[in-house]
Amino acid sequence: MSLSLLLDDSAEILTALLTAPKLYHHGPERFRPLLTREEVDAMIDAGTLPMRNVVLLQDGTAVDPCRYGKGDMPRRGYIRGMLNDKATLSLRGLEEMKPPLAGLAKSISCETGCSTHVNAYYTPAGGHGLRYHYDRYVTLIVQLHGQKAWPVHPPFVENPVQDYGNFTSRGFTEEERRFLEFTPPAETYTLGPGDVLWLPRGYVHSPYTVGDEPSLHITIGLKERTPQWVAAEVAGHVLRQALADPEMRAGLAPADVAEPGDAVKEARAYLIGALAKADLSELSAVVRRAAFRPS
Structure with a gap:
């Protein structure tokens, strides 16, 4: 597996990375070998998700792990209860947990020279994950189950990196916050199963579920090399x-x-x-x- 599994124009992208968002459509069964909602539900209910791979998000921010952690594992039943309360479950570092995702991440790294990581986000119907933010790496969003809308604004910081313009340390200015509050997104992409969204670094986004089904997607982060x-x-x-x-x-x-x-x-x-x-x-x-x- 490689980038061509996800993108129709992977050969062109290897020559020049896209600098604007782009949506790709595939069949709903295309990515089932990578991860399914049933697998995630089974891991949640069996209590087999290690704390090091779990982040819970509610009201746009991360929940303090002390609330749900008990040693190396979450408190039994807590994650399901939080999902019922419309929190989002983020599974981090899946390239170290799930062989198909490990193979995909390694293949993309070998193909592009970018270091990669794979996270999953499981959001119940009516739920909202992180509020407006941006990433310092290209994000490939692969929708696996349900639907999720991605309102997107152009970057406030051109080409952010770890040590310059990083949202984690910079955040938004007051002017930027007012802009996001009162300005409709430049584009909203609604993804269903089999869809892939290429989101360049810096683009501001705040995804939320659409419809009556929970949403499950994976994000593949591609950390670009720079001059x-x-x-x-x-x-x-x-x-x-x-x-x-x-x-x-x-x-x-x-x-x-x-x-x-x-x-x-x-x-x-x-x-x-x-x-x-x-x-x-x-x-x-x-x-x-x-x-x-x-x-």
Whole structure:
């Protein structure tokens, strides 16, 4: 299995990632081998979901795990009770739990060079998961059961990453919150079983169930590689090579640390020279190995 299981234009996307949302339609049985509502219900009612894989969401926020955790497992019956109260169950790290999802995640990682993770979201009829937010990675939403609507707004932050524009640390400004409160979404995508939504990083969304059936979908996160990541891998390789030079391992005088101007100039000159002399094919191999090594 690979990206072509999910997307009709996977070959084109490997050449240039989509920068706008796109909805794909498939038959309702296409993704049953990955995960079913019946499987999730069985794990809930048998009490076999480990705490490390469980997050409960209610009223748009995560429920304190102390309310439902008992050691390594949730309190028996608590998750079902929360679902009956219209909470959403989020199952995290399914690529480590379910072989078909493990195989799909590994295949996509090998195909794209992106690190991946797989979560599932089980929301009862009339339920609403997280309120408006955005992710710092491409999200592939794969609808497995029921229907879910995805109101979407364009990004407030262009190309957010872990260390810049991350919603978890940044949130929304007051102006952005007012915009979301009073502005209809630019687009609302309603997904039924077999549908897949490509949602680029940064797009603001707040999904909710539609109809009388609970919704179950998986999200496959694709953490894109960026020019900054390439630069960091290249610089890291050059600096690791620098350890072979005794002068680069010599100690700095405390005065040079307190006033590092001259040391910084020497370091800059070293990096410029090392990068100018570096073999581009060797650096390309370094970056390729970094992209495709197991996460």
